[in-house]
Amino acid sequence: MKIFLDSARLDEIKQAIDWGVIDGVTTNPSHVKSAGGNPSEIYPEICRLVSGPVSIETIALDAEGILREGRALAGISDNVIVKVPVIREGIKAIKMLSAEGISTNATINFTPIQALLAAKAGATYISPFIGRLDSAGQKGIDLASQIRQIYDNYGFKTQLLTAAIRHPEHVLQSALIGADACTMAFPILAGLFDHHLTDTVLHQFLTDWEEVPKWIGGPYGD
Numbered sequence: 001m002k003i004f005l006d007s008a009r010l011d012e013i014k015q016a017i018d019w020g021v022i023d024g025v026t027t028n029p030s031h032v033k034s035a036g037g038n039p040s041e042i043y044p045e046i047c048r049l050v051s052g053p054v055s056i057e058t059i060a061l062d063a064e065g066i067l068r069e070g071r072a073l074a075g076i077s078d079n080v081i082v083k084v085p086v087i088r089e090g091i092k093a094i095k096m097l098s099a100e101g102i103s104t105n106a107t108i109n110f111t112p113i114q115a116l117l118a119a120k121a122g123a124t125y126i127s128p129f130i131g132r133l134d135s136a137g138q139k140g141i142d143l144a145s146q147i148r149q150i151y152d153n154y155g156f157k158t159q160l161l162t163a164a165i166r167h168p169e170h171v172l173q174s175a176l177i178g179a180d181a182c183t184m185a186f187p188i189l190a191g192l193f194d195h196h197l198t199d200t201v202l203h204q205f206l207t208d209w210e211e212v213p214k215w216i217g218g219p220y221g222d
């Protein structure tokens with residue numbers, strides 16, 4: 001499963017790249033707002049830093065407008081994935097962008113049938129917002145699981161990208177149902193490394209090691 005960072009903050013993106021665990025980045029208008037800069041500078045810089053796919057969202061609500069924005073965004077860099085909402089005009093635009101060979105991420109997905117339509121339109125990724133469905137009293141991972149089944153039933157190549165991840169359990173659930181990718185905010189990514197027993201056992205090992213005779217000139221230094 002690919003891991004994407006859901007952020008437009010360069011400091012977070014640089015740190016995640018340094019950890020060596022991310023395969024790409026997803027942005028959205030809210031992330032750009034909290035990053036605090038101008039998208040004309042932020043988007044090219046993210047694309048320069050990240051070697052994998054970078055999802056960048058369109059703003060228009062009509063297919064022609066989405067197409068125009070999508071072409072321009074795709075022109076920023078070869079690794080841009082044009083992120084398009086799964087509204088009627090969005091699905092129409094995804095079909096047109098796809099016909100031009102432009103990769104797309106069908107976003108703000110809340111039903112399996114929206115995901116079916118996005119796949120039929122040729123979307124590269126589908127982004128079900130599972131955490132937001134949880135907050136609405138539904139089981140978000142069930143949506144992702146149904147999409148997995150539909151895509152497998154018909155051999156759709158659209159990649160299942162679980163989004164609106166709220167905790168590491170969502171990442172585990174995504175991996176268990178066979179999501180192709182999972183995108184998460186920086187604090188969740190950082191939390192994936194942690195378990196209190198890892199810290200406890202490591203501390204115990206290092207404390208015991210202090211009682212072991214020194215290996216002069218060995219691999220552990222002086």
Ligand code: E4P
Pocket residue numbers: 006026027028030107127129131132163164165183
């Ligand atoms: C995904 O691509 C979206 O940017 C993101 O996951 C939305 O999540 P949110 O519910 O945290 O805004």
